[in-house]
Amino acid sequence: MSRVYNFSAGPSCLPEEVLKECAAEMMDCNGTGQSVMEMSHRSSAFEPIIEHAEAQIRKLMNVPSNYKVLFVQGGGSTQFAMVAQNLGINRKKAAYIETGVWAKKAAAEAKHLGVEVDVIASSKDKNYSYIPRVEKVSGDYDYVYVCFNNTIMGTHYEYIPETGDIPLVADMSSCILSEEIDVSKFGLIFAGAQKNLAPAGVTLVIVREDLIPEPEKCLPGTPTMSMYKTHSENGSMYNTPPCYTIYVLDKVLNWIEKNGGAKGINKLNVEKAEYLYNYLDNSEFYHATTEKGSRSLMNVPFLTKYSDNDGSEEAQAKEKAINAKFVKEAEAAGLVNLKGHRLVGGMRASIYNAMTMDGVKALVKFMEEFAKNN
Ligand SMILES: Cc1ncc(COP(=O)(O)O)c(C=O)c1O
Structure with missing residues (x-):
């Protein structure tokens, strides 16, 4: 059977070269006599894979050394909550720019968790067909939240809002590593992998270290698995990570590197x-x-x-x-x-x-x- 051109919004097509490599290594990865699907995450065969994936993210995105790179589960939707639980903790107030479904869902989740949400701009007036221009944000906010690429509406930020000392949080699920980004302009970036990076199952989080709170500072009731600290202290291996997805992610990152x-x-x-x-x-x-x-x-x-x-x-x-x-x-x-x-x-x-x-x-x-x- 010949392959189709797949225009799915996610999960979506992967580089053929990567799929072929995965197929070739299905029965025996790197002479281990096992597929990565079968490996213990604590084995000497798997650990270099996750370490290499993190190093590749750092290299390809030029991630400053005071940022943690985490691989977590639960998709972008879990990040809607984790952002509020870990960052919305001082003033319990955040600013959201409303650019469609995914930004609205993130704001609703923050509200649900008791964070006061200020919608500081919206493109609802034209069915979210544009990105509102918000040059400068000030106010007593714990963070400012944007959905950098709006998968459903087909819009993307061509500028980065200036937020001064207020951390800027960006959902980059559908544009991660599609362009050069100055990570230092953001407090936290997250992206579900299933569009540009890998099959579904892993979410990349890049977070400035000083924004990772001690467990007792998170919003009351935050589960251990929803604390960034849990993942940052354990090299994204507090519990069993989605090993195979991370293995494919690593291959996709190598492919991106090869393509410039x-x-x-x-x-x-x-x-x-x-x-x-x-x-x-x-x-x-x-x-x-x-x-x-x-x-x-x-x-x-x-x-x-x-x-x-x-x-x-x-x-x-x-x-x-x-x-x-x-x-x-x-x-x-x-x-x-x-x-x-x-x-x-x-x-x-x-x-x-x-x-x-x-x-x-x-x-x-x-x-x-x-x-x-x-
Ligand atoms: C921009 C954006 N954010 C978040 C999500 C939700 O991601 P998930 O399905 O991984 O929870 C999606 C899903 O398509 C998305 O496009």
Whole structure:
């Protein structure tokens, strides 16, 4: 069977080279006679793998030495709580910039845990199709929270809000290592791995050491597993880590390094995204849903001309039918997972690091044909 081009928002495609290596080592990794799936996490075979993965993150992201790199479980959603439990502890007040579903969920979780949430800016007025400009934040906040790349809405910060002494927290689940980032501008960065780094199961946390509280300082009732200290003191091995996912992560990091690191990968990402956005911006049949200046390189939602309708039942049914037809015919052509999120409608192409330019060109070629026929 031939492989498809997978435009899934996550879990998503992985570099073929990495998958082949994993396959080759499935029965015997590094002469151990075992798969990494079978290894004890405390073994001399596994420990170098997690250590190397951490070293690669430090190298590729140029992580300053006063930051901890942690591998934890529970996905991005658990970080929504852990950020509040570990950082929202002094003034019990935080500022959130509302840019769509994932930022809202994070704010709701903080509120749920008793942290007062100030929504200091929002792009709700235009269905989150842009990133609000917040140049400077001040106030008695424990932290300022942003979702750096909004997977559903397809928006991305092209600037870093200036927060002075207030730690800036960023959810980079869908843009981690897709670009160069100055880690020192952030107090904490987290990212679920299942889009740009690995299969699902591990979440990367990069946190400035002085922000990691002593256990008794965390919000009351914080479980041991939800304290950053637990993971930082135990080299991310307080309990059994997702060993196989970390092994694949390490291979993906090596692949990123081979492709020029964050800088080299970013160049390829810009080329891919420009190719697709240029096509959308010049098309009479399709249009992108996001504003220029806020566009994600990773997630590209788009609608067809049938979305500009009078809202009648008939017109809406026609639009729905066209979208369904697009997704079905694309799938038959080997281009999968292009259905848009219900909050935006239409289609969404997620073109993470591992998506090739060939994949993006194949998509645009299909789109051209579809537009001609419909
Ligand atoms: C930006 C962002 N943050 C958080 C999440 C939630 O991640 P998880 O499913 O790992 O909890 C997602 C999921 O797609 C996401 O796109």
